[in-house]
Amino acid sequence: MKAVKQTDYSGISGLQVTDQLEPTLTPMTALVQTKYTPVLPYDILTEEGQLKNIRPVRLPITVGYGFTGIVTAVGALRSASLVGQPVLGVSPSGAAQEFIANNIPPTLFKLPVNVGLDVAATVIGGADAALMAVDELNVTSGDVVLVTGASGGVGSYLIQLLKLCDAHVIAVTSPGNIEFCKRLGADEIVDYTKLLARQLSAISQPTKIVDTVGSNILLSDLSAHLGGYNMLSLSTQKFPAGKSNQSFRFSNASIGLHGYTKLLKLLSIGSLQAHIDSIVPFQNIAVAQNRVKSDHVQGRLLLAY
Numbered sequence: 001m002k003a004v005k006q007t008d009y010s011g012i013s014g015l016q017v018t019d020q021l022e023p024t025l026t027p028m029t030a031l032v033q034t035k036y037t038p039v040l041p042y043d044i045l046t047e048e049g050q051l052k053n054i055r056p057v058r059l060p061i062t063v064g065y066g067f068t069g070i071v072t073a074v075g076a077l078r079s080a081s082l083v084g085q086p087v088l089g090v091s092p093s094g095a096a097q098e099f100i101a102n103n104i105p106p107t108l109f110k111l112p113v114n115v116g117l118d119v120a121a122t123v124i125g126g127a128d129a130a131l132m133a134v135d136e137l138n139v140t141s142g143d144v145v146l147v148t149g150a151s152g153g154v155g156s157y158l159i160q161l162l163k164l165c166d167a168h169v170i171a172v173t174s175p176g177n178i179e180f181c182k183r184l185g186a187d188e189i190v191d192y193t194k195l196l197a198r199q200l201s202a203i204s205q206p207t208k209i210v211d212t213v214g215s216n217i218l219l220s221d222l223s224a225h226l227g228g229y230n231m232l233s234l235s236t237q238k239f240p241a242g243k244s245n246q247s248f249r250f251s252n253a254s255i256g257l258h259g260y261t262k263l264l265k266l267l268s269i270g271s272l273q274a275h276i277d278s279i280v281p282f283q284n285i286a287v288a289q290n291r292v293k294s295d296h297v298q299g300r301l302l303l304a305y
């Protein structure tokens with residue numbers, strides 16, 4: 001089978017699509033034929049060596065983390081009813097490969113009948129992070145929440161989840177994604193490519209901020225031109241304290257099994273929509289990652305297997 005390997009820290013151009021043996025079936029294995037994996041900034045940052053402190057790895061590694069696929073075989077200790085099932089899962093040892101051995105039952109979720117494999121592939125590193133942020137900030141009806149990176153794989157779910165909480169949402173985005181953010185439910189827009197001072201003084205004062213960009217320049221502007229707020233960043237661990245009534249913290253907490261079950265239910269009943277920018281054959285992973293890095297993608301870009 002084919003797998004996508006990172007062998008050095010030279011970035012996207014260093015990725016290699018290589019041949020390797022299919023995983024072996026142990027008694028605990030559910031063998032999954034991969035269908036989609038999400039293209040995540042997490043992979044790109046790992047390839048560039050930017051996560052060495054928080055995610056030390058021993059190269060070479062198979063890239064990727066979340067996946068969807070069909071279970072093709074199970075070991076003696078896994079439920080035979082899994083065979084043929086569409087599933088969503090995480091694979092800490094890499095997901096960008098044609099077959100994945102899942103040996104940890106709680107990291108594999110059967111999909112509800114009406115949630116497609118492509119839709120579900122946007123959940124890992126996207127909807128899950130968005131739900132985590134909403135929960136960590138304890139967002140409730142009437143909160144005014146500003147979101148940076150509002151059109152991205154996390155942001156596109158954040159806007160929707162915040163609207164489900166009946167919050168007032170301010171989306172920070174670029175010109176080409178303004179209409180997209182409005183369609184997702186954003187009540188007000190800030191265009192980060194234009195001067196922020198006047199825009200920030202004209203919007204509703206946010207009480208909570210979710211940062212999914214991690215830009216010091218942007219965070220400094222928000223701090224300088226807004227009043228008190230609680231900020232949760234998913235993208236940078238440190239930001240110097242702003243005004244005394246402004247708080248900052250980072251989180252990469254997990255939403256647990258309950259959270260994934262909740263997200264799949266919301267997708268199945270149509271309360272949440274997945275936004276898939278485009279789907280690219282996995283062999284073209286470098287093209288896909290370069291698009292995520294440089295283009296203004298809307299929602300999540302997927303690799304197909």
Ligand SMILES: NC(=O)c1ccc[n+]([C@@H]2O[C@H](COP(=O)([O-])OP(=O)(O)OC[C@H]3O[C@@H](n4cnc5c(N)ncnc54)[C@H](OP(=O)(O)O)[C@@H]3O)[C@@H](O)[C@H]2O)c1
Pocket residue numbers: 040041042125126129148149150151152153154155172173174175177192212213214215218233234235251252253292295296297299300
């Ligand atoms: N802590 C956690 O547990 C956790 C989990 C998942 C993800 N994350 C992090 O969350 C972040 C977002 O992930 P994602 O998958 O949503 O990424 P993404 O899909 O690539 O979206 C990134 C967004 O950032 C915006 N952006 C890029 N440069 C910007 C700038 N200079 N100023 C303002 N906005 C800018 C882009 O908007 P435009 O296209 O409009 O420019 C885009 O909407 C990443 O840092 C990722 O590592 C953290």
